[in-house]
Amino acid sequence: MGRFWKLILIPFVVMICIGAFYLQRAIANGQLPDYDWDTQSGDEQLLENVTIYGHPIDQTGAMKITKNDTIYQNELFFIERMNGLTTHPIIEDLIEDHRNFMRGKSKELNHFYEDEELLVSVEIESNRELNQVRETDFRLAVEVFRKDTKEVNSFSVNIPNEDAYNYISLLDIRVENGNLFVITNNDTMEPTSDHPSNETRVYRLNIAGEKLISEERLLSFVGYDNNHPNEVASLLGGAEEIYSNEYMAVSVREVNEEEVNKLIVVNLKTEEQFRVDLPKDTLSQEAWIDKQSNMLYFWKSTEGGLEITPYDLSKQAVQNTIEVKLPESTFTEPRSFDGKNPGSNAIQEPYRMNVIRIHEGNAYVLSGQNPDKTDVYLHVVRLSDGEVLYKGKLDNRQKDGGFEIYNMTIR
Amino acid sequence: MKSYLKLTNFEIDRFFKIYLVLIAITVTVQIIGTIIVANDYMNRASRIMNEESLQTSAFIHNYGYFSLLNLMDSLWFFGPIAFCVAGLIFYTFFIWYRDWYGKNTFIYRLLMLPTSRLNVFFAKATAIFLMVLGLIALQLVLLYIEELIVELIVPLEFIQFTSIPQIMNAINSAYVVLFPKTFIEFILIYGTGLIAVFTLFTAILLERSYRWKGVLMGAGYCIVASGIFLSPVLISELSGNYYLYIGEIIILEVALGCIIIASSIWLSRFLLNKKITV
Amino acid sequence: MIEVHNIIKKFGRKQVLKGVNFTAKKGEITCLIGINGVGKTTIMNAIMALTPINKGSIQIDGKAIKKDTFDRITFIPDAITVLPHMTIEESMQFMRDYYKSWNDQRALELLSFFKLNPDEKIASLSKGNTAKVNLLLGLALDVDYVLMDEPFSGIDMFSREQIANVFTSHLIEDRGVIITTHEINDIEHLIDKVILLDDGVVIKQFNTEEMREVEGKSVVDVMREVYQS
Structure with a gap:
């Protein structure tokens, strides 16, 4: 023993120190607070699909809250931690159900389409030569999984005129009558009259024939040019589902401007398009398309809560606004500190954070105060009549707890 | 097995003096560094709060909390670790070459031991590995000591994280590999x-x-x-x-x-x- | 018996051993003689598997060397094989730790024979005493074969005498000894077999007693004949 004390001591010390260190971390992470819904009224079933994303105030890393669970990124095994907490639950479900199909695929919802028969994914592939800015040889790589036969067909089609584009991004995909619609946003390096600097195109593919049937420009935007405003287009939210909408809405505004100049809606079935005729301040509000009702919903925060303006896409008509009452903010005055130099000690004001998701005809409204430790409320409102189906809160004032919200998904 | 353990112990013995020097350097530099970094922060805090007549919370809002992460970003903390890493990498080579060079050609003895020569290989690898782990264990213990020192110098309201697990969760740098x-x-x-x-x-x-x-x-x-x-x-x-x-x-x-x-x-x-x- | 069969050893392009053959029996003292750089040490190293050979084979009692063989054969190189910071006692302890064939009684005997102080550090020993410790550590093993590389080189006269005395004592008897040297005088009368090396091959090998009785020549006589012709 005497001579071997180092050989015994070192492993012993190593095991004690490292063991205790990880034990303490595991215990500490296990003691992070759990958040449970305190239902004030309505049907708790509606919470099943809700996932809230945020981050703890006194800790680093992300966290998410589901109906039954509070998950901290720091307590996860590192494979899950590396995957992060941001993968959409729908994608997580797809990976669980179709592990091989989902291999190596994008984790963006707009790359997928699913119905009772099919699961379809589309990736835009391209080559990038070294020393070259632009990408070339654009292809649409399609994979189709047939649920009845469990067969996977993959094919790819070349994008016509691909020389004209230097970048193509995918906006959405959908399947209609055996045809796959791929909607893309294409950038051109040298705009011509045939190819404006930015255009939204639809590519129609026949799934059975594995080929491109037709392609068409839906919208085009003139890019940077002295005579034209520098406009950018963005696809309106609502793609939180992989069952796509019949309508696609694109808002157009000038670069670096908040205000939306126009909102163009395209009916993907008929490929007709029209402009939503509403005042600019309504158009500039956040908006979602609901696939079930073919409604467009605009909303804005008001003193009492939230004001939602529905717009019927099939009738092209605005409907009565819906008021959602939210609990009043718990602070009255913006806080600041005394000091000689007001510039240096102005403190960030707590702000109300509202996250709204539309799902199956209901609006899910999550509201809280960031970065304050105030309670977080969830209201589920039926959009057809404004009835509150659920109202509940998370106690966000726990000792050693507290979190900021930044997102919510409805599965 | 017995020869392997004896050889491992022997290899640790041979390095132990240098190892103790590495440990002493790490402990001394880091503890001095903790005191200096924490005092610097407090001196700055009281100077700025005095000059700009700020309250504690305003100072923290503008200039940030103090935590062990401040120390970990400094050379006081990083230096000894880099030194130990360099020392151990050097030793990975030295552990073999020292036996060939010098007038006492110990490699003759090692290769002529009536035991599998692979035991020499394993003993040297184990010795290095144990010493790496030993330094990590030391560093972990030091973190707790440094946190105690910080809490002696910096009032609690200035400290962002007060527990080692919190600090460890907050690490977002190359230290993730170390810890x-x-x-x-x-x-x-x-x-x-x-x-x-x-x-x-x-x-x-x-x-x-x-x-x-x-x-x-x-x-x-x-x-x-x-x-x-x-x-x-x-x-x-x-x-x-x-x-x-x-x-x-x-x-x-x-x-x-x-x-x-x-x-x-x-x-x-x-x-x-x-x-x-x- | 140690059998060296036709071994070839190259260092880079240079062939140092060009097919060396000899045997050394147990109970005999075999002496490898040759000028410096002829490859005597390389042969010793090769027998102990301390350097690879390009061709040929070496067998000890009919078997290739493996780990257990090191308990039956010992090699005493011309430099000491323990660490300078160790004392003589610690060196002995080190040997005791690993070798089953370590014989404590014999080690103590050698210690007093050489008049060494066990608490002295290796680094502080004189050249002669270092050589003695080296010899002690090798000879205190109960082995069948002892290989010695230049045990007399650079050592003072009295130490040399003392070391030479070992060969006549019971410490050596019954063992097979291979010794390399270029200073044959000290031990000429002790050796049983001589192997003369030149240019990578064995140019002559003979039994000293036979040579003396049949041809009336001493080892030195034969060496003169061979190397100066």
Whole structure:
């Protein structure tokens, strides 16, 4: 023993120190607070699909809250931690159900389409030569999984005129009558009259024939040019589902401007398009398309809560606004500190954070105060009549707890 | 087995004085650094709060909290760690070459012991590995001591994280490799370290067996081994095709790591028995 | 019996051993003689598997060397094989730790024979005493064969005498000894077999007693004949 004390001591010390260190971390992470819904009224079933994303105030890393669970990124095994907490639950479900199909695929919802028969994914592939800015040889790589036969067909089609584009991004995909619609946003390096600097195109593919049937420009935007405003287009939210909408809405505004100049809606079935005729301040509000009702919903925060303006896409008509009452903010005055130099000690004001998701005809409204430790409320409102189906809160004032919200998904 | 343990103990004995020096440097520099960094913060805080007549919370809002992370960003903390890492990497080579050079050619004795020569290989690897882990354990204990010192100097309202697990969760730098977030990651990361030690040892033995030609063979072996080990990640990154899920890549890496360790041991055994030259 | 069969050893392009053959029996003292650089040490190293050979084979009692063989054969190189910071006692302890064939009684006997102080550090020993410790550590093993590489080189006269005395004592009897030297005078009368090396080959090998009785020549006579012709 005497001579071997180092050989015994070192492993012993190593095991004690490292063991205790990880034990303490595991215990500490296990003691992070759990958040449970305190239902004030309505049907708790509606919470099943809700996932809230945020981050703890006194800790680093992300966290998410589901109906039954509070998950901290720091307590996860590192494979899950590396995957992060941001993968959409729908994608997580797809990976669980179709592990091989989902291999190596994008984790963006707009790359997928699913119905009772099919699961379809589309990736835009391209080559990038070294020393070259632009990408070339654009292809649409399609994979189709047939649920009845469990067969996977993959094919790819070349994008016509691909020389004209230097970048193509995918906006959405959908399947209609055996045809796959791929909607893309294409950038051109040298705009011509045939190819404006930015255009939204639809590519129609026949799934059975594995080929491109037709392609068409839906919208085009003139890019940077002295005579034209520098406009950018963005696809309106609502793609939180992989069952796509019949309508696609694109808002157009000038670069670096908040205000939306126009909102163009395209009916993907008929490929007709029209402009939503509403005042600019309504158009500039956040908006979602609901696939079930073919409604467009605009909303804005008001003193009492939230004001939602529905717009019927099939009738092209605005409907009565819906008021959602939210609990009043718990602070009255913006806080600041005394000091000689007001510039240096102005403190960030707590702000109300509202996250709204539309799902199956209901609006899910999550509201809280960031970065304050105030309670977080969830209201589920039926959009057809404004009835509150659920109202509940998370106690966000726990000792050693507290979190900021930044997102919510409805599965 | 008995010879292996005796040899391991012997190798630790031989390095122990230098090891104690490394420990002493780490402890001294880090503790002095803790005191200096914490005092600097407090001096700055009281000066600024006085000059701009700020309250504590305003100062914190504008200039930030204090936490051990401030210390960890400083050379006081990082320096000794880098020094120890450099020392141990140097020792990985020295542990072999010291036996060949000098007038006491100890390698004769080691190779003539009535025990498998691979035991010498394992003993040297174990010694290095234990000393690496020993330094990590020391560093962990030091963190707790440093936190205590910080709390003596800096009032609690200025401190952002007061528990080591919180600080560890907040680490977002290269220290994640040094202090992995979970025990399994600890095993994976330090297992990779062990693969590196075995690969380097094999390269050294190639050099000791074939001299100049062996330098090239050793370098080649290191390149091939790291190429194989990194191949799953490299292939994904270079092709842009992330065919494997992260979990699968980990399993593949563990398997590749085992293959590299096994081939290093096999090659080293062959070299020690058939090719080594004193 | 140690059998060296046709071994070839190259260093780079240079062939140092060009097919060396000889045997050394147990109970005999075999002496490898040759000028410096002729490859005597390389042969010793090769027997102990301390350097690879390009061709040929070496067998000890009919078997290739393996780990257990090191308990039956010992090699005393011309430099000491323990660490300078060790004391003589610690060196002996080190040997005791690993070798089953370590014989404590014999070690103590050698210690008093050489008049060494066990608490002295290796680094502080004189050249002669270092050589003695080296010899002690090798000879205190109960082995069948002892290989000695230049045990007399660079050592003072009295130490040389003392070391030479070992060969006549019971410490050596019954063992097979291979010794390399270029200073034959000290031990000429002790050796049983001589192997003369030149240019990578064995140019002559003979039994000293036979040579003396049949041809009336001493080892030195034969060496003169061979190397100066």
